[in-house]
Amino acid sequence: MDELVSRILSKYPPDKKEGLLPILQEIQAENGFLTEEILSGVSGHLNLPVNKIYGVAAFYNQFCFHPRGRYHFQLCHGTSCHLFGSSTLLGELEKHLKIKAGNVSRDGKFSLEVVACMGACSQAPVIRVNETWHTHITPEALCKIIRSFKDKKE
Amino acid sequence: MTSSGAIQIKEFLIEKVVKNYSGLFDKATASTLAQIKREKVSRPVIYIGMGTCGLIAGADKTFKAVEKYLHEKKIDGELVSVGCLGLCTAEPMMDVQLPGKTRISFQHATEEKVEDMLNAVFHHTLLHENAIGQYRMPLTEEWPGLTYIDQLPFFALQRRNILRNTGIISPLDINDYLARGGYRSLFKTVLNYTPEKVCEIVDQSGLRGRGGGGYPTGKKWSMALNAGSDQKYLICNADESDPGAFMERALLEGDPHRVVEGIAIAAYAIGASKAYIYIRSEYNHGLLVLQTALQQAREYGFLGENIFGSGVNISILIRQGAGAFICGEETALIASLEGKRGTPSEKPPYPAEKGLFGHPTIVNNVETIANIPSILENGPAWFKSIGTSGNTGTKIYSLTGKGKYSGVIEIALGTKLSDIVYSIAGGVKNGKKLKAVQLGGPSGVCIPPSQLETEIGFESLQEIGASLSFGGMIILDEDTCMVNLSKYFMEFLQKESCGKCIPCREGTKRMLEILEGVTRRPKEENSHETLERFKGMVQLENLAAVIRDTSLCGLGKNAPNPVLSSLKWFREEYEEHIFDRICRAGECHNLRTFYIDVDLCTGCNVCHKKCPENAIIGSVKMPHFIIEQKCTGCGICFDSCKFSAIFFK
Known part of the structure; x- marks a missing residue:
């Protein structure tokens, strides 16, 4: 972890505050999430208090502070998906995955995120599981998808 | 292609095309150019639409299937990935161009269907049912019995200027753009015009900013040019985060060099040597395309130091947003670029005087920027000929919802909303009745069918409470509940409110609570809540007025829009929810x-x-x-x- 942070930090000039977002983005892209240690490492490099950095990181939707599940469900809740019934899908997802939006299941297998818009409006409603897209989803199709992941042996 | 061949093409394009102001070519040049533009091909070319929407629909699988087909049948063909043509309902799309024949388009080219389609084309037999049209190509023979793409109802009323290359050229190949006159405007501008002259030309064209209040772009640039500072910045705002708006993404992914050229010209015009593109973090594919485009532009010497030997330096950096809706507002965007929380600040001082790191900064959105190259190439008079007086040029929309066709469209200003809904989108699908057109997403308005004769333009849209900056157009049918939709938008705005000013932070929360009360299950309500529900309608209007009048930035000022407009046109639906406890569309599950x-x-x-x-x-x-x-x-x-x-x- 330390090695990763110092490798990324070395690419950015110290004390340059505008590098904060790119640094956090790059660390998150590799590590998957941010931790207190990471933030204090960045704080030393940019000469910014940790609470300031936390304030910035917590402001933006992109940054998360806990690891994702092995199967990360993203439900699009854009206007088009909303019109085609993504609210019902959200209910189904929460019920079958047994987690609320934004949370990770206790065994770390599933996580659920609601995204503002993925821009696939003509194929609404859409969900993405890790890197795979599923379009024109109906509640039944969704149940099948969830079941296929639940049955997966690891 | 051998590397020496690539260098030859590069030199040919720079010397004969970019540096040729007139756009008139001798026979030999024109012939070589036709080959580079693939107007005349010597082997079959297959194009796959690989924009984000195409990829979601499975274009990458189609690509692999075509690759396999060519390999198995031992056909020496070229496979080109292009951007999105705009007709999203037809994705994944595949075009095929045989030597001597025009290019034809297929819709729904999924991996299973590709073989059938290609068999039909290669045997010159009857066309596959999925063929939707052919391109106009004067040098080649047409396919009999197939309509032209520009005659399809979706395209017939469009006026494609900034989208003219998207879906047609390869976004990953700068030569494709150069062969169509790309970067000629930049060359002409940097070597012939002073920055003052560029501002003047843009001002004469009547171009007004497409992202916000519609301020004349030329005037805005002059302000920054005349601001005395040794360092200035240009920012291209590609943080398109309205749910349901993705037209700028289609443009960036389909024709990135047009945006890069526009940025370079704009930076020159205001005297900035450094420009930023602030792109939405979710646009992974767009980011990749843009990075490639910048790399190529640098290699060709269109960006960097001393471009075209003129002594002008322009560098463009990409910054990724981090998923905050508010960062579409210019002062919030600047704060975000400085590494702070993306909260807006008071204007004045305007960014043109004091912006990024305290220096004069111009923020233009992608669409405004993309108009620049063609204005400088064809002159302000040409640009003025599109649209109506005072509202010159075109506007791009992402058309979604319950229409028959959906996708990205570009229309001349002055086009009527009804033409878009009934001709381009083909009306409402499944024979349902049109209820409204939602323009602009969460900060936008609902327009009832009675107002559809409104023309697209700055002032005419303002009269019905909308704005030209709204890019998402969503068609709503009778199954949509306006109260539920308002609640959905309010939920979004409440979540995305940055929290800096109280009217927006607290007001949106209260408005959401009222709407939640209105749609609460009757059984779960106690007496106190019933009273609150009855008072809801009056309170909604009062609150909306306060939020609109006292919020700091555009997000807050526009936050009550969806509620106000639906209250204005669909008041009876609110009353039904509040007093009769029914939802006629059946969308409010609790009722x-x-x-x-x-x-x-x-x-x-x-x-x-x-x-x-x-x-x-x-x-x-x-x-x-x-x-x-x-x-x-x-x-x-x-x-x-x-x-x-x-x-x-």
Whole structure:
């Protein structure tokens, strides 16, 4: 972890505050999430208090502070998906995955995120599981998808 | 292609095309150019639409299937990935161009269907049913019995200027753009015009900013040019985060060099040597395309130091947003670029005087920037000829919702909304009735059918409470509940409010609470809440007025828009929700009570099996019943009944 942070930090000039977002983005892209240690490492490099950095990181939707599940469900809740019934899908997802939006299941297998818009409006409603897209989803199709992941042996 | 061949093409394009102001070529040049533009091909070329929407629909699988097909049949063909043509309902799209024949487009080219389609084309036999049209290509023979793409209803009324290359050229190949006159404007501008002159030309063209209040772009640039500072910045705002708007993404992914050229010209015009592109973090594919485009532009010497030997330096950096809706506002965007929380600040001072790191900064959105190259190439008079006086040029929209066709469109200003809804989108699908057109997403407005004769333009849209900066156009049919939609938008805005000013932070929360009360399940309500619900409508209007008048930035000022506009045009729906406790569209789940018509029910047992709450009882071949106490009103039984035996009140 330390090695990763110092490798990324070395690419950015110290004390340059505008590098904060790119640094956090790059660390998150590799590590998957941010931790207190990471933030204090960045704080030393940019000469910014940790609470300031936390304030910035917590402001933006992109940054998360806990690891994702092995199967990360993203439900699009854009206007088009909303019109085609993504609210019902959200209910189904929460019920079958047994987690609320934004949370990770206790065994770390599933996580659920609601995204503002993925821009696939003509194929609404859409969900993405890790890197795979599923379009024109109906509640039944969704149940099948969830079941296929639940049955997966690891 | 060998590397020496690539260098030859590069030199040919720079010397003969970019540096040729007139755009008139001798015969030999024109012939070589036609080959580079693939107007004349010597081997089959297959184009696959690989924009984000195409990829979601499975274009990458199509690509692999075509690759395999060519390999197996031993066909020496070229496979080109292009951007999105805009007709999203037809994705994934594949175009095929045989030597001597025009280029034809296929819709729904999924991996299973590709073989059939290609077999038909390569044997010159009857065209596949999925062929939707052919391109106009004067040098080649046309396919008989196939309409031209520009005659399809979706394209016929469009006026494609900034989108003219998207879906047609390869976004990953700078030569494709150069062969169509790309970067000629930059060359002409940097070597012939002073920055003052560029501002003047843009001002004469009447171009007004497409992202916000519609301020004349030329005037805005002059302000920054005349601001005395040794360091200035240009920012291209590609943080398009309205749910339902993706037209700028289509442009960036389909024709990135047009945006890069526009940025370079704009930076030169205001005297900035450094420009930023602030791109939305979700646009992974767009980011990749843009990075490639910048790399190529640098290699060709169109960016960097001393471009075209003129002594002008321009560098462009990409910054990724981090998923905050508010960062579409220019001062919030600047704060975000400085590494701070993306909260807006008060204007004045305007960014043109004091912006990024305290230096004069111009923020233009992608669409405004993309107009620049063609204005400088064809002159302000040409640009003025598009649209109406005072509203010159075109506007791009992402058209989605319940229309027959959806996708990204570009129309000349002055086009009527009804033309877009009924001609381009082809009306409402499944024969339903049009309820409204939602323009602009969460900070936008609902426009009822009675107002559809409105022309697209800055002032005309303002009259009905909308704005030209709204890029998402969503067609709503009779099954849409306006109250539920307003609640959805309010939820979004409430979540995305940055929290800096109180009217927006607290006001949106209160408005959401009122809307939640209005759509609450009658059984779960206590007496106090009933009173609150009755007061809701008056409070909504009062609150909306306060938020609109006292918020700091555009997000807050526009936050009450969806509620105000739907209250204005669809007041009876609110009243039904509040007083009669019914939702005529049946979208508000909490207000629905389902019943089974015993005469129609055949006892097929499907609803019983599908009901997630086990609220339906009944044995096979006997009429079923719904236990009201258990029913959550999800409507799954309603959707699954094949005999229309389930109804709601």
